[in-house]
Amino acid sequence: DAKTTQPTSMDCAEGRAANLPCNHSTISGNEYVYWYRQIHSQGPQYIIHGLKNNETNEMASLIITEDRKSSTLILPHATLRDTAVYYCIVTGTGFQKLVFGTGTRLLVSP
Amino acid sequence: DTGVSQDPRHKITKRGQNVTFRCDPISEHNRLYWYRQTLGQGPEFLTYFQNEAQLEKSRLLSDRFSAERPKGSFSTLEIQRTEQGDSAMYLCASSLRGADEKLFFGSGTQLSVL
Numbered sequence: 001d002a003k004t005t006q007p008t009s010m011d012c013a014e015g016r017a018a019n020l021p022c023n024h025s026t027i028s029g030n031e032y033v034y035w036y037r038q039i040h041s042q043g044p045q046y047i048i049h050g051l052k053n054n055e056t057n058e059m060a061s062l063i064i065t066e067d068r069k070s071s072t073l074i075l076p077h078a079t080l081r082d083t084a085v086y087y088c089i090v091t092g093t094g095f096q097k098l099v100f101g102t103g104t105r106l107l108v109s110p
Numbered sequence: 111d112t113g114v115s116q117d118p119r120h121k122i123t124k125r126g127q128n129v130t131f132r133c134d135p136i137s138e139h140n141r142l143y144w145y146r147q148t149l150g151q152g153p154e155f156l157t158y159f160q161n162e163a164q165l166e167k168s169r170l171l172s173d174r175f176s177a178e179r180p181k182g183s184f185s186t187l188e189i190q191r192t193e194q195g196d197s198a199m200y201l202c203a204s205s206l207r208g209a210d211e212k213l214f215f216g217s218g219t220q221l222s223v224l
Contacts, residue, residue, distance in 0.1 A: 036213075043114070043201050043215030044153065087152060095141060096211050097166065100152025 004088045009105040012082075018075040020104050022088030025069040031092050033064060035073045037084040038103070044087065047073065078108045112136075114216035116202050122222045123192055130188045131219045135204030142185050143213065144177055145201040146170065153201055159185060160207065192223045 005023040012018040024033065034049040048055055048062045050071075055062045061074040075082055087103040115134040123129050135142050141160050145153035156175070157167045161182035171177075174192075179185040189196055199220050203213040 041217070043203070043217050044213075046212040046214065049210070049212070085152075095158055095160070095165070095207075096143070096205060096213050097155050097158065098153075098213065099155070102150070102152055 004090055004101055006086075006088050006101065006104045008102070009107070012075075012078045012106060012108050014080060014108055014110050015077055018078040018082065018106060018108070020073040020075075020086050020088075020106065021070065022073070023070045024088070024090045027068050027090050028092075031090050033062065033068075033071050034089045034091060034098070035060070035062065036087045036089065036098075036100075037082075038087070039081075039084045044100075047086075078106075080108050080110065082106065083108045114202055114204050114214050116200075116216035116219050118219055119217065120220045120222075122224065124224050125192060125194060127192055128188065128190045129192055129221065130186055131200055131202075131221075133185045133187070133202030133204075133216060135184070135202070136214055139204035139206050139214070140182065141205045141207055141211075142179055143203040143205070144185070144187050145203065145215075147199040147201060147218070148197075156187075189221075192221075194223050197221055197223045 035047040036044040038044045050062045064071045085103040085105050087100050089098050117132045143158050144156040147153040157177050159179040174190045177187045199218040201218045203215040205211050205213050
């Protein structure tokens with residue numbers, strides 16, 4: 001599975017958009033980009049995933065560059081409850097032996 | 111759908127004791143995973159079941175660790191002769207096999223070995 005690089009931490013003001021970047025320059029053609037987040041004292045929570053096209057769901061949007069070497073997770077209106085560690089993971093099809101890095105610690109402040 | 115349930119939430123044990131954790135996955139999910147997480151790190155894959163078959167084990171899973179999933183429903187993870195280095199959060203996740211596989215995690219069991 002391709003390795004990902006994320007900033008260690010980011011800050012965001014409540015109500016503003018949070019844009020979390022991820023580099024995955026060694027991604028191969030059949031690998032997906034997944035995002036999970038982990039709120040303190042809880043297990044990770046699935047957010048969104050994509051292959052080539054941009055994706056949007058009720059939680060977030062995922063923008064994948066045309067060369068697929070990087071992506072951005074967008075939380076359009078961050079709330080205090082979005083404070084968490086966000087993990088960007090690249091993985092192929094088949095069983096999800098997810099390789100978590102250390103993620104980005106997002107702090108949303110009032 | 112009550113989500114993935116893990117029991118106990120917390121376990122404190124003395125070095126050398128055996129411990130067992132239980133995971134109840136989402137009922138229709140046929141895949142079940144165990145991960146371990148230490149402070150400040152992301153979760154690390156331990157093992158994976160599809161139905162009752164254990165299909166992959168990480169080299170992190172030493173001989174002291176054993177996992178089962180009888181009848182393809184709940185799963186147990188047993189650690190024998192616990193060591194202080196086993197102190198961690200043990201996370202269980204389940205999923206439905208498919209192209210858009212998403213893992214649903216439980217809240218974990220926090221193990222402290224004294």
